Amino acid sequence: MGSMKNLLQKQLKPLTVFAFIVFALSIPTYFLLVNWIWLKELDENNKLIAQRIENEFNEQHISEEKLAGSIAFWNDIQSVGKIEPVLKTFRKDSVYTIRKQNRYSKQEDIDQFRILITNVKINNGNFTLTIETNMEENEETVAYIAIVTLLFFLILVVGFWVLNKRLSQKLWQPFRNTLEKLKSFDLTTQQTVSFDKTDIEEFEELNQSLQKLIDKNISVYNQQKTFIENASHELQTPLAVLKSKMDLLLQNKNITNEQSEILSAIELPLARMTRINKNLLLLAKIENNQFADKENIEVTELINETLELLTDYISAKQITVNKNLAETLTLTCNKTLLEILISNLFINAIVHNVENGKINIDFSAKTLTVSNTGKTALDNKKIFDRFSVSSSKTANSGLGLAIVKEICNRYGWHINYSFENNFHSFSVQF
Amino acid sequence: MKILIVEDEKELAQDMEKYLSGENYVCEVAADFKQASEKISIYDYDCILLDLMLPNGSGLDLLELLKQQKKQDGVIIISAKNSIEDKVKGLQIGADDYLAKPFHLSELSARIHSLIRRKQFTGSNIIQQNEITIDLLGKTVKVNNLEINLTKKELDLLLFFIGNKNRVLSKGALAEHLSGDIADMFDNHDFIYAHIKNLKKKLTDAGYGNYIKTIYGTGYKWEV
Structure with a gap:
């Protein structure tokens, strides 16, 4: 039963795998989407800032000399952008992303920036304005999305499991x-x-x-x-x-x-x-x-009576009987059936014995064990089947042990066969 | 002695009749319920052999009939059903013995012998056979007034032989008589030989004639 799984597990596994694939695919998709929105917004923002800077400078109406000083001063005190004079204007604005070390941090601290380089005209002079805005690093974005996605994935799987369990409890109840x-x-x-x-x-x-x-x-x-x-x-x-x-x-x-x-x-x-x-x-x-009617029977007494009946057959084969009847047990069952059970076991031990063989009868701990000398072990699985050990040379009917088994079944007793040291051994646990 | 055989199986009834007729018994056969009830009502028998399953009726009803008419006939039930309830019921209603089919005719004969002996029992229960005297109550056997000591089985055998005089008894029949149903479960009944040898020796030692003959291959016979 090692590889056996219940229905719930079987159902849950493919569902979980499928959900995992979907969620895994969603991570790059979300990243691309978030990144795209992020860049669009930043570019727009950078453009707005550039326009505002251009306007602010133009509205000052200051002289060229003073302007150069102001620009230099402005470039110095803020980190948002940089204004540089150029001779020729670019054909097109340039936008890109860069990564650089944080100047004020002692540890390695890479930041990611979105850059806009655009042409501005201040006092009819051509300048390039470079605007840089700090943005979230790609790997961080991916990590956050992955964490959230994983969280939802877990919620989903646990949800599946709980729901499935509840449903199957209810749905499969009639089946159970x-x-x-x-x-x-x-x-x-x-x-x-x-x-x-x-x-x-x-x-x-x-x-x-x-x-x-x-x-x-x-x-x-x-x-x-x-x-x-x-x-x-x-x-x-x-x-x-x-x-x-x-x-x-x-x-x-x-x-x-x-x-x-x-x-x-x-x-x-x-x-x-x-x-x-x-x-x-x-x-x-x-x-x-x-054989429904029951009475109280002293088992040891019945064992001795049955042995007495069989004395002739035992001595004819010169069989030695060793008795160890330590148990005193009174059973409530049908007398005829118990007689048949005991005599069948004994008869079996006599018929399948050898000349000068031995029979050991042990009755202790509620278990009657009858063993007899034998040569080869019998098939444990078939021995109690009807006609399974029938052979023409022995006197058995092929039914003796089947009857014993049937009687045991009736009363819920356990019967066992074993072969050890050249002894066939049958034990009935009452 | 009159015996009524109530048995619908013709062959079996004939065999019983044949076997018993040699023993001073007069046998009549009834093959169904009606015949049997008529015969029972009109005549008295020393022993009735009663099959329980009959055409148009049950043997148990015949037993009831006997009881109603206050008849003293001895009854041995012979039944193929071999069910304990039938046995108990039959014995309760008044049957004297119960023999399950299939049985040896010798066993039947011995049972009839024993039943009739019990019915005729008046004060003492002694069997006299040539030089032998058996006191069934005291369980003693005397040969020419000399008491001999027999085991229970030897006494059983002796009575069985006396109930089947001049009949060949197979080892199987002898074993069945001694061991009952259990004998059915064995093929080898050689132990009979030892008992008979002992019995013979005890009897001849006491001066009893050698009446027990061994019949080649089949069994033994009490010849008188």
Whole structure:
């Protein structure tokens, strides 16, 4: 789930990138615009100042000598401009921008100026007037614009995020409700899901489709279950007939040795078939919740009783049983189911054991662990599936562990399989 | 001894009839609810083998009928449904035993034997078989008045054999009788051999004839 993102994040990312590009492009645009307005205004301003200076000097009506002195004095005391006599007039005014060090500052302090050089006529003499006005440096303008733009960008992104979050909380609520219901849905309980009504068309459509799908699934599941139950019921009678025919046939006095070998060879698969059928029926019954009644059961007692029933099979294979039943636990559940669970685990440990093997039964901390000698580990994922470990050479029905699992599911117990030091180990945590 | 077999599966009814007929039993068959209720009302049986799922009715209703008529017939339910509710209900209404299909005919025979013995029980419950005397209440076995010590399983086996005289009993049937449903889960019932060997030895040591015969490949037989 590392690379998983929620819908909100997915939506926010491209929006943010797009907004970033737009804002980034806006920075030079604003700069050019501001700069253009700035220069236009400054040039106009410089021109006005030049006209005023020209007028002021002309209105003094002073002599040429005095004028030269006045101009020199004026040039000296102010920094706005400079008047210089020329012989020839320029064809055109000149405007440009320069950058220079501030004379009065000790540190490096570059200022930017807008310059106007224009022709003025004072007392019929030709002069050039140079006007310079301090303006904001380009980089400063860009920086200010960038800062403001960034600020707005941040406001926008945060706004997106907050809005999105609020909207999605509200908009996606029906979706989340649906999801919750789906998560809690369990086919085996056969309880259909009813989704909340919503006024959002897409979600309503989704709910309706899901409802249909679930109803269909439940119906198929039920059909399949009924089929299995009916099929195994129907098989009971022919199996009973076969079994009774076998019993009758055995009574025949003229059976040859060869025939009797065939007979006992038929008994094996017949017993296996009976077993499979019985277990299928049992599974169907557990699924149909036909073992609903509960009582208080002392588990240790039941473990000992079950072991007692299996003594013959254990000693026939010369298996050593080590018991460690430290726990005293009373469970409230169906007795038949618990009996089946425990005996299936034990039977499994006997059938899949080796001659002179071992079975360890440990019951402590609410956990029953049954382990037996074995050779190779089994597939943990498949081991509880129906018929997954079925093989013709062993006596299993391929359903024993599936039944154990089903019973565990019913009561919310945890079952675990592991293989260590040549021991298969099944543990049920009650 | 009269036995009524209430079973709609013809083959199965025939097999039961055939197997039981050799044991001093007279068997009648009823294939549906109507036939069965008629026979039950008219005659008395020592034992009724009752299938629960019948054409036009349920075996449980027949049980009710027996109860209403205050009949003392012994009833063994034989059912393919093998549901606990049916079993509990049947036993509550008055059935004496419950046997789930599919079953071994030998098991059925042993159950009938035991049921009839219980029904006829008057004061003492003793089985006499040739030189052997079994006191079921005291759980003691005597051969020629000499008490022998049998384990519970050996006694079970002995009673099973006596309930199936002159019948070949497969190892599977013997194992099922001893271990019940659990025997279904195993293919190998060789442990039977050890129990029978011990039983044979204890009986012959006490001077009992060698009545338990091994039948090649299939099982054992109590021959008298």
